[in-house]
Each structure stands twice: as structure tokens, then as C-alpha cells.
Amino acid sequence: MDQLDQLDEIEATLTQDLEHVNIPNFKGVCGTCGEPVVGDGIYAMNKTFHKDHFVCCVCNEQFGSNPYYVKDGKPYCQNDYENQVLGICEVCGKPLINELAVVGEKKIHLDCFKCSICGKVLNGKYYNKDGLYLCQEDYEEKYLPVCNRCHEKIRPTGDVKEAICVGDKKYHVKCFCCKDCQKPFEDMKAYMFNDDYLCEEHYRKRKEEERKNKEQNQ
Ligand SMILES: [Zn+2]
Ligand SMILES: [Zn+2]
Ligand SMILES: [Zn+2]
Numbered sequence: 001m002d003q004l005d006q007l008d009e010i011e012a013t014l015t016q017d018l019e020h021v022n023i024p025n026f027k028g029v030c031g032t033c034g035e036p037v038v039g040d041g042i043y044a045m046n047k048t049f050h051k052d053h054f055v056c057c058v059c060n061e062q063f064g065s066n067p068y069y070v071k072d073g074k075p076y077c078q079n080d081y082e083n084q085v086l087g088i089c090e091v092c093g094k095p096l097i098n099e100l101a102v103v104g105e106k107k108i109h110l111d112c113f114k115c116s117i118c119g120k121v122l123n124g125k126y127y128n129k130d131g132l133y134l135c136q137e138d139y140e141e142k143y144l145p146v147c148n149r150c151h152e153k154i155r156p157t158g159d160v161k162e163a164i165c166v167g168d169k170k171y172h173v174k175c176f177c178c179k180d181c182q183k184p185f186e187d188m189k190a191y192m193f194n195d196d197y198l199c200e201e202h203y204r205k206r207k208e209e210e211r212k213n214k215e216q217n218q
């Protein structure tokens with residue numbers, strides 16, 4: 001509420017009050033029904049209310065001795081404040097009083113936002129894939145390709161190309177090298193020999209050995 005609104009409101013209250021100065025025991029104008037409050041009233045939120053008119057703006061229940069909560073100048077009972085104003089956690093169904101995580105359209109307690117696989121609290125750090133919310137370990141376990149040579153996961157590292165795909169097999173860049181000399185292939189030229197990738201030099205050597213073995217066996 002800015003200054004002008006406040007002044008307007010005070011003036012409106014004064015004008016209303018002036019109309020009722022002749023009523024004995026006049027306590028002000030009821031904030032709910034606008035009628036004069038005479039005798040016992042309730043004073044709350046800088047307003048006067050008839051005793052039975054100080055009610056929750058949603059369920060119309062009187063507050064009695066229960067606490068009330070104010071949002072945008074309207075009083076709420078605890079239940080409606082939590083349900084209507086704070087909202088409800090999509091996971092546990094309890095009001096979002098504590099810290100919450102906003103996941104797409106959903107609001108969830110930070111403590112209720114857990115890995116879809118292991119159930120660990122994600123603390124805002126998560127991977128979203130196939131509708132699942134995953135911790136780093138489970139994401140890597142489930143989705144990262146395995147190097148066909150060293151059998152370790154191939155992890156993305158920024159812009160650097162980390163994986164080489166050969167058919168449906170994947171390799172670390174560093175693992176895609178000659179089986180015999182471990183040197184990376186020049187211009188990606190690799191020769192296949194008995195399921196091993198070889199550089200030209202070692203491919204020729206193996207062929208040569210193969211030829212000699214055949215000769216000896218003859
Ligand atoms: Zn009233
Ligand atoms: Zn209520
Ligand atoms: Zn929750």
C-alpha cells in the first residue's frame with residue numbers, strides 16, 4: 001500500500017466515523033460489513049470488526065482464540081492461509097512453509113525433492129531426463145555411455161569432444177587408439193583386425209605375422 005492509498009483510507013474512515021458520532025458507544029465501522037460497531041468489537045489489522053464479523057476470508061470461520069494470518073489486507077485462518085496462500089507440496093501434501101524447490105510447474109519442499117531412483121534429497125542439484133529427477137550418480141549410472149575399451153563411463157567435459165562413436169560402440173577419445181602402440185589415429189584412420197583397432201603400421205605387422213603363422217602351419 002503506498003502513501004496515497006493510506007491517506008485515502010484514513011480519510012474514508014474519518015468520514016464514515018463522522019457519520020456515526022451521534023451513536024453512543026460507537027467504536028468504528030466494521031471492516032467486514034461496513035456497519036457501525038457499537039459496544040464490544042474486535043480490533044485487528046488497524047480495523048474494527050463486529051465480534052462475529054472478524055472471520056477468515058475463505059471459510060468465514062471466526063478466529064476466536066486461534067491465530068490469524070494477513071495477506072493483501074485479508075485475514076485467513078491458519079488452515080486456509082497454508083492451503084490457499086502458501087500452497088501445498090506436490091509430494092507430501094503439506095503446506096509449503098519451509099524452503100521449497102520449484103520444479104517446472106510444481107512446488108515441492110526442498111526436503112521432498114528427491115532422486116527418482118535412490119531417494120536422496122537433491123538439494124537443487126539434479127538431472128532431469130525422461131521425466132525422472134536424478135542425482136549425479138544415478139544419472140551417470142543410467143545414462144552415460146561406457147567406453148568399449150576401458151569400460152569406464154564417458155563423462156562430458158565441457159566443449160571438448162570426449163566420445164568417439166564407431167558403429168554402436170563408444171570410446172573415450174584417449175581410448176580410441178591403436179591397440180598395439182596406444183597412439184591415437186592420424187586423421188582417424190583405423191584398421192580393424194580381429195576386433196582390435198590398429199594404426200596402419202601395426203595393422204601391417206599383424207597381417208605379416210598372420211601370413212607367417214599360416215606358412216609355418218602349412
Ligand atoms: Zn460487521
Ligand atoms: Zn478459513
Ligand atoms: Zn513436501
Ligand SMILES: [Zn+2]
Nearest residue numbers: 115118135138
Ligand atoms: Zn540417486
Ligand SMILES: [Zn+2]
Nearest residue numbers: 147150172175
Ligand atoms: Zn575409455
Ligand SMILES: [Zn+2]
Nearest residue numbers: 178181199202
Ligand atoms: Zn600402432
